[in-house]
Amino acid sequence: MTGPKTALAGHSPQIEADEAPCVMCEGLVCSDVCPAGALKKETPDTMRIAEIAFRAEDCLAHKGFDADCSYCFERCPLRGKAITFQRGHGPELDPGECTGCGTCVFFCPAQPKALSSTPL
Numbered sequence: 001m002t003g004p005k006t007a008l009a010g011h012s013p014q015i016e017a018d019e020a021p022c023v024m025c026e027g028l029v030c031s032d033v034c035p036a037g038a039l040k041k042e043t044p045d046t047m048r049i050a051e052i053a054f055r056a057e058d059c060l061a062h063k064g065f066d067a068d069c070s071y072c073f074e075r076c077p078l079r080g081k082a083i084t085f086q087r088g089h090g091p092e093l094d095p096g097e098c099t100g101c102g103t104c105v106f107f108c109p110a111q112p113k114a115l116s117s118t119p120l
Contacts, residue, residue: 015049017102017117022049024077024101044078050100050117054093059114061090072104072115 015022022030024044031039056062060069073085082098085091093104093115105115 014119015100015102015117017050017105018113019106021102021106022099023103024099044099047099047101048120050102050119051095052093052098052100052102052104053116053118054091055114055116056090058110058112059090060110061085062114069109071107071109075103075107077101077103 024047028042028044028047031041060066067088067090070085070091073079073083073091076083078097078099081094083091083093083104100117100120102117105113105117108115
């Protein structure tokens with residue numbers, strides 16, 4: 001519960017994508033149940049909670065180890081918008097469409113992971 005921008009001032013929510021990504025549940029109820037009322041109501045179209053970085057040099061599909069690896073694409077709540085996938089070329093991330101939910105980071109099987117999350 002300590003976000004990077006307010007860690008010294010107190011507690012704030014932060015997604016730890018490696019441990020538990022935002023699942024973008026129906027209605028994004030986190031804002032409704034926040035005891036402090038600190039979270040504004042968002043929709044997947046406007047939500048931006050983190051910046052996701054993609055490193056093709058660590059991606060199993062891009063490196064040719066597993067041309068069919070599409071874990072990030074298959075699990076992305078905005079599949080086809082935030083992440084696209086083409087067999088033989090691997091996934092491509094569109095930062096303008098990505099919410100930063102971290103699902104791709106959580107499910108990436110590469111070691112080190114080809115995706116990382118930086119909270120906004």
